Amino acid sequence: MTLFAFMLRRTLAAAPMVVLMIVVNFLLLKAVPGDLVDVMAGESGIATVEQMADLRARFGLDRSALDQFQAYLSQLLRFDLGFSFRYSRPIADLVLERLPATALLVTVAVLAAVAVGVAAGVLAGRRPGGRFDRTVSVLSSLIFAMPSFWIGLVGIVLFAVHLRWLPIGGYATVGAPGAGWPHAVDVAAHLVLPAATLGLGYAALYARVTRAAVIETSRLDFVRTARAKGISETRVTLRHILRNALLPVVTLSGLKLGSMLGGAVVVETVFSWPGLGRLAFEAVADRDVNLLLSLFLCNSLLVIVMGILVDVSYAALDLRIEVTS
């Protein structure tokens, strides 16, 4: 019950923030020069004043900003995300169609990064200054220094062009069966390079954070006490040190999952991954304001939800922390 009450309270507390986000997003997008009609007239290569006025009237862009904002709000209150004139489709369809690909990519990347990063961080943190620790430090510095699009391209050249082990990009093989085990294996093969590219940077970060936390926690009294009680070193590391060292990693990965919409844009582009990041990126270039507003809204909701989940998981990891309403 306390948990439920806590989540309810946090959700209600987030409501004003969501409203504020909606207003700020709208104002920001209206301040950008050019609109969808400019883009469409430009790419057509030819247009007339009347034609453009006609399109603006149709898209509702001829009304005052206040009118447009009211229309947008009343749409939202009816749980309607609106219509993208760029894609000739309802926005909810577009978002739902792209969401699974991004969710899959980011979740797999973050989980793999947590596993690899935490393991490396714990091993490095157990013997600071040792050979393994130095290797991890050098590697993570290198990975930090390399832009992810470059890592992705090197991956493509090596594993797809030269070795031909993996596909160069896309979500699944075109024309292959769209369901069942063969499909799952196919998608998994397409997922390896983008998830590795995205996850590598995260893993480097988690390794560093975990290492620091492990070193710090190892010096604390309760660890000395645990050792004095004769608990095995492995158990001390896993139960006592790691559990505490995990807190910053949970915070970071929660934030990563929350910002999945924007965070994967580069990787989605390099690997032709049909996700939300690319949709948002193209919507900016197209000045598809309706679509962008909806994407921003979904993103802010996701950040808030992940924030609540992170707080809840703190309580599970560290028994001293309680959720209270």
Place this chain on the structure above:
Amino acid sequence: MIPIERRSFLALTLGASVLAAGAGRALAAAGPVKGGTLIAVINPEPPILTNTVNNHFSVNVVSPNIYDGLLSYDQQMNPIPALAERFELSPDKLSITFHLRKGVTWHDGTPFTSRDVAYSVLELWKKHHPRGRTTFGDVTAVETPDASTAVLRLSRPSAIILNALAAAESQVLPAHLYENTDPRTNPRNINPVGTGPFRFVEWKRGEYIAFERNPTYWDAGKPHVDRLIFRIIPDAASRAAAFETGEVVYGPFDPIPLADAARLRANPELALTTAGYQWLSPFFTFEFNVKSKIAGDVRVRRAIAHAIDRKGLIEAAWYGFGTPATGPIPHYQKAYTKDVAGYPFDPAAAERLLDEAGYKRGADGVRFALWHDYSNDTESQQNTAEFLRQNLKAVGIDLKLRAADLPTYYKRVYTNYDYDTRSGQFSAMIDPSLGLYRLYATSSIAPGVPNTNGAQYSNPELDAVIETALRESDPAKRTEAFHAWQRIAMTDLPNIPLFELERVTLHSRRVKGLEDRPDAAFSSLKNLWLEGGA
């Protein structure tokens, strides 16, 4: 054992290889192989699948596979039959009668008739097609005496309608699916039903668009491949990798970074062509806002024309994919003339002109500064701007670069006219009356409309010439009008056409049947086939 002399051995092997070559030719002559899946790439992803309401080039590349035009065009831009088997022009040139192909059906099985033509001309092309409003503006009625005859009635003779009936320009859409709907939001725009060589199968946004062979296509035996896929690969380097692995075998409109073109051209499995883009007649131009104080002086404009090293620019920023231009109409067009004012690269001449105009070098060596606007969506455009800055610096002009994304750039140049100079690509079109007037006609000064007369240049003499080119039906007089157009344009110089652009099509050598027609890059892929089939 019979000893074989060296010479006869040679003769034997030579004979064998000649035979083998002969066999190869015989195989090739046996004609295209049927079947297989052709995987092409298009970037960016087309917004919709008919050019009736959006004629972005990506739409024009994909949609002619679904829809036909009334006509098609050969190498010399002479009309050849498509949905119309033949046509007649009345003596007064005020009506065009199209005799339509019989037995053609839409992909949903409904017969194609003159009603579809009448609807497409009057309700779609004339009202919604971005260029069609001009091209078909003089069509007053379309009569349909029977199911296979359509007669266009014109209010005055038109020289351009018969050059604008290809599938890349004016697509015949199904009246039974479009009537009484808003064509701009008709769901068939993304789930199309046409008469063309390929039937639409599915479109996975951000992944691919899939088509299958239309088994009842009127051009018997075509298309050759069973399936056609356009993959969406947004990153240029990834597209290059897809060509290298063979995952993609055909890509028009510069599918790869020009910087990679030389490397990929050396790949024995790939081939590169710049044919098939003359329909667009693209060129790269440096335009002036003639209403701005300094750029309004024609001596300054001519000086700048002398100051730019076009050959160096093409090599440095475009990897050699271009030809220096002498005017706004490319050299391969019938309407071209080289008899215009020329501006060879000559910094000394440029400096003289600037001195004469009264713009002496200051103490810091600078005569004046000009803003230069451009959209930096390609590396080549960014490099071009920097190259131009260097060229102009040499003659004492400080070109201040101001890059922006496209919508911002459009706003600044075409709505606010808040610029001195700009550079970018422009399409003259194979019939310059379809495209080039936008840069030069007074009537094309349209605040708020991109790709119009952003220079705000106005010359009544040229306006009269442009009108003649649009209306004149005598080919000789029309050509003379185009020549006058080029002469005036290069004398007044509201913009400097720097070079004719070469667009690149990259394809696997397994892909056969590529054409070099002027609109090949915009045509259906019905003639392509794959060596070895699937």
